[in-house]
Amino acid sequence: MKKLNLLCLSLVLIGAQACNGDVKDDEQPGAAKDMTKIAVPMDRDDAQFAAEAANSEIAEVELGKLAVKNGRDKRVKNFGAMMIKDHAKATAKLEVIAKSKKIILPTAVDSANQKMMDILAKNSGAAFDRAYLDDMVKDHEANIKLFQSASKQLMDPDLRRYAARNLLTFKRHLDAIDGIKGSIR
Numbered sequence: 460m461k462k463l464n465l466l467c468l469s470l471v472l473i474g475a476q477a478c479n480g481d482v483k484d485d486e487q488p489g490a491a492k493d494m495t496k497i498a499v500p501m502d503r504d505d506a507q508f509a510a511e512a513a514n515s516e517i518a519e520v521e522l523g524k525l526a527v528k529n530g531r532d533k534r535v536k537n538f539g540a541m542m543i544k545d546h547a548k549a550t551a552k553l554e555v556i557a558k559s560k561k562i563i564l565p566t567a568v569d570s571a572n573q574k575m576m577d578i579l580a581k582n583s584g585a586a587f588d589r590a591y592l593d594d595m596v597k598d599h600e601a602n603i604k605l606f607q608s609a610s611k612q613l614m615d616p617d618l619r620r621y622a623a624r625n626l627l628t629f630k631r632h633l634d635a636i637d638g639i640k641g642s643i644r
């Protein structure tokens with residue numbers, strides 16, 4: 460239904476532009492119009508996914524920094540460093556997409572993730588490692604569900620591709636977390 464509505468909207472916009480007899484200074488009469496310049500409104504669900512994804516990416520980077528700082532086990536610290544690298548890269552890609560779609564993304568950790576960071580920051584050593592890994596399992600399982608759904612249901616092809624690519628990253632991270640948790644005493 461969304462695709463049909465989007466198609467109808469696109470056709471209306473194309474028809475309206477074609478009926479416009481005004482010739483701009485930089486156009487020549489009879490020249491083909493560049494159809495990529497038509498602004499199609501962003502689907503609300505797509506924009507909401509982008510905002511949720513940005514929240515998640517920002518939180519993963521900040522929690523990774525905390526793991527590097529407060530973790531005791533070298534594998535937890537290394538995992539935190541991987542979170543920083545992978546999710547900063549994903550954030551940069553999402554920002555490019557959002558900018559091209561005129562989506563405004565959050566730029567700071569949301570209150571729920573800040574609360575978790577504050578709780579984790581009070582721990583150190585083995586207690587931190589266990590609490591951090593438990594939180595990472597919960598976060599990554601939730602993100603796998605979110606990104607899996609988005610990779611199939613979003614209207615915007617760029618966001619759908621972003622979701623599919625990052626779904627694989629979340630799955631790879633969850634496998635790494637399971638490996639680390641299994642070896643920590």
